[in-house]
Structure formats: C-alpha cells, structure tokens
Amino acid sequence: MLIFTRPEEWGALRKSYFDHRGSVGYVPTMGALHQGHQSLIERAVKENEISVCSIFVNPTQFDKSADLQNYPRTLHADLTMAEESGCDAVFVPEVKTMYGHAVVSGAADYGALTSTLEGAHRPGHFDGVVTIVRKLFAAVEPDRAYFGEKDFQQLAIIRELVKRESLGVDVVSCKLIRDVDGLALSSRNVRLSPQGRMNALAISDTLRQLRLRSGEVSPEMLAKWGRRHLAQQKGIELEYLELINEQTFDKAESWDEPVRALVAVCVDGVRLIDNMLMSTV
Ligand code: AMP
Numbered sequence: 001m002l003i004f005t006r007p008e009e010w011g012a013l014r015k016s017y018f019d020h021r022g023s024v025g026y027v028p029t030m031g032a033l034h035q036g037h038q039s040l041i042e043r044a045v046k047e048n049e050i051s052v053c054s055i056f057v058n059p060t061q062f063d064k065s066a067d068l069q070n071y072p073r074t075l076h077a078d079l080t081m082a083e084e085s086g087c088d089a090v091f092v093p094e095v096k097t098m099y100g101h102a103v104v105s106g107a108a109d110y111g112a113l114t115s116t117l118e119g120a121h122r123p124g125h126f127d128g129v130v131t132i133v134r135k136l137f138a139a140v141e142p143d144r145a146y147f148g149e150k151d152f153q154q155l156a157i158i159r160e161l162v163k164r165e166s167l168g169v170d171v172v173s174c175k176l177i178r179d180v181d182g183l184a185l186s187s188r189n190v191r192l193s194p195q196g197r198m199n200a201l202a203i204s205d206t207l208r209q210l211r212l213r214s215g216e217v218s219p220e221m222l223a224k225w226g227r228r229h230l231a232q233q234k235g236i237e238l239e240y241l242e243l244i245n246e247q248t249f250d251k252a253e254s255w256d257e258p259v260r261a262l263v264a265v266c267v268d269g270v271r272l273i274d275n276m277l278m279s280t281v
Contacts, residue, residue: 001082002089006097007139013089014050022049026142026169028133031055032072032187033081036177040146043174045086052140053082054091056098060105061128067271072190091140098135105131110160112249117262118153118273121239129154130161137167144170150177150184152262152275156249176275178204184274196268199235203265206230207276210243210261214278219243219252219259222278226261239264239271243278255279 002013014020025048027040033055044051055078062068075092082090095103108114108130119126137145147155159171177185182204183197192200210226217225223243231238243252246260259278264271 001079001087003079003092004089005092005094007091007093010052010089010091010139010141018050018088023143024048024050024052024141026137026140026145027051027053027087028136028145028147029053029055029078030057030071030187031078032074032190033078034185034187034189036148036150036185038081038085039177040148040174041082041085041087043172044144044146045088047172048144050089051087052089052091052142053087054093054136054140056091056093056132056136058098058128058132059095059103060099060131061125063122063125070191072187091136093139098132108157108161110157110164113153113157113160116153116244116249117240117242118264121264126154126157130157133158133161134165134167137169142169144172146172146174148174148176149275150186151273152246152260153249156246182208184272186272188270188272191270192268196235196270199233200265200267200272202230202233202236203263203272203274204276206233206241207261207263207274211276211278214259215255219255219278223251223261226263230263230265235267237266239266246277252278256281 025044027044029037041053057071105127108127114126155173162169162171183200227241241263243259243261245252245257252259258280261278262275264273
C-alpha cells in the first residue's frame with residue numbers, strides 16, 4: 001500500500017503504479033478507523049481500479065478546540081486497517097500542507113442544508129468541511145467519493161457542493177454501520193466510559209421507537225415525544241432531535257414526505273450523532 005503526504009506526489013505515483021488507468025475511488029476520513037470506515041473503503045476497492053483513503057483531522061471543522069485536541073489519533077492501526085481492506089494508497093497530509101499558514105475556511109451557505117441541525121449547533125463546522133473536501137478532491141482527483149450516511153447532513157452538503165461547483169465526482173452514499181447493540185459506530189465512541197456507552201444505547205433505541213410509531217401522529221408530535229423521551233434517559237444531554245424531509249432538510253410536516261430523524265446528544269461530554277429513515281413516500 002502506498003502512503004503519500006503531499007498532493008504533488010499523487011500524480012507521479014498514479015502514473016508509475018497505475019499508469020493513470022482506471023477509476024479512482026476515494027474515502028476521506030479523519031482516522032481512528034473502525035468498521036464504518038472499513039465498509040466505505042471496501043466498497044471503494046470493489047467498485048474502482050484504484051482506491052485511495054485519506055487520514056486528516058481537519059482543524060477548521062472543529063468548533064471546539066478541546067474536541068480537536070481529544071480527537072483520537074491511531075495512525076499505525078489505521079494504516080493496518082486500510083491495507084487489510086485492500087486500499088491501494090493512503091494520503092496523510094499535514095495541516096500546513098493543506099492550509100499553508102492560514103488555517104481558515106470560506107463560508108458555505110446552501111440554505112437549510114447548511115443552516116439547520118449540525119449547521120446551527122456547530123458554527124463554522126460545514127464551512128470547514130466544504131473547504132477541506134474541495135482541497136482533498138483537488139489533490140486526489142477521484143472519479144467516485146464514498147461518504148457514510150452516519151453524517152447524513154454532511155453527505156447532502158457534499159452532493160450539493162459537487163453539483164454547484166461541477167466537480168465531476170460521483171458521490172456514493174454508504175449505509176450507516178452500527179455495533180451489534182445498535183450504537184452507531186463512531187471514532188468518538190472510544191472516549192465513552194463503560195457506563196456512558198451503555199447510556200448511549202438510548203440514542204438508537206429512541207430512533208427505533210420513533211420509526212415504529214411513525215404515521216401514528218404528525219411528524220412534529222412524534223419529534224416532540226422523541227425529544228422528551230430521550231432527554232429523560234440516564235446520562236443523555238440532548239442537543240437536538242428533529243424529523244426532517246431528507247431531501248430539503250426542512251422540518252417534516254406530513255408522512256407524505258421522505259422523513260428522517262436526526263439526533264445529536266452529549267454523553268460523558270462526548271458529542272454523538274445518529275439518524276434513521278422513518279418513512280419513504
Ligand atoms: P470521519 O472519519 O468521522 O470524518 O468519517 C469519514 C467517513 O466515514 C464519513 O463519510 C463518515 O460518514 C463515514 N462513517 C463514519 N462512521 C460511520 C458509520 N458508523 N457507518 C458508515 N459510515 C461511517
């Protein structure tokens with residue numbers, strides 16, 4: 001497996017190792033890889049002649065410096081996992097390579113897509129995401145890029161970015177991978193205490209209960225019930241729980257729309273997000 005740290009290296013590597021032939025499938029990550037990431041990498045490997053993964057903890061998408069500092073970094077294990085998943089090359093740039101001396105991001109305003117939910121609760125987060133994805137796409141020049149539904153809003157924003165800026169990348173959405181007990185896999189889960197991890201099960205449990213009850217009352221009423229229920233669970237600090245139209249990101253008004261529940265909570269001071277489709281049309 002090739003490892004490169006500078007965008008300029010990739011062109012030469014691609015030429016000498018792959019003779020520029022075949023499609024490039026790309027998986028951007030922030031490392032601390034788990035089976036969720038692995039599923040994306042395996043899909044990129046399967047669907048492309050050349051597969052590339054990047055590991056870069058992007059400072060501009062963190063709205064809290066403590067979160068950035070505490071973000072797990074496990075490069076050695078990550079490289080092993082990428083190689084075992086069949087990945088051809090891993091891009092591991094440094095912050096100064098991606099940003100030079102100015103670690104700043106441009107503003108991304110895609111209406112409700114960027115202003116609601118994560119956009120409202122993490123100021124500047126999507127500005128940082130859009131800025132780095134533009135830079136990473138320019139470096140790797142992928143034909144397809146793989147993003148997980150775990151970050152459902154991010155996925156929608158990347159699709160919009162590619163469309164608005166005609167980036168010529170096929171964005172492939174990959175299903176959310178859960179642990180056997182239902183907890184959505186996340187790099188941040190390692191920061192949970194054993195008790196916190198137990199408490200965190202209330203997130204997926206609530207989403208499942210919402211899905212079972214969808215159609216019984218209006219989406220607005222169900223969201224209210226979900227918020228009340230989840231906020232009462234032990235160790236859960238609720239940030240938001242909303243039922244939205246998964247295409248427009250407006251609040252869902254009826255069950256004649258594709259409705260998805262998105263949720264963010266803090267457990268043990270660790271911020272966790274999850275989402276689940278409630279109904280299709
Ligand atoms: P991250 O390293 O958290 O920035 O995630 C890198 C990519 O992996 C993003 O496209 C995420 O949506 C995806 N991802 C993270 N966790 C999961 C999961 N549990 N299931 C599916 N995809 C995931």
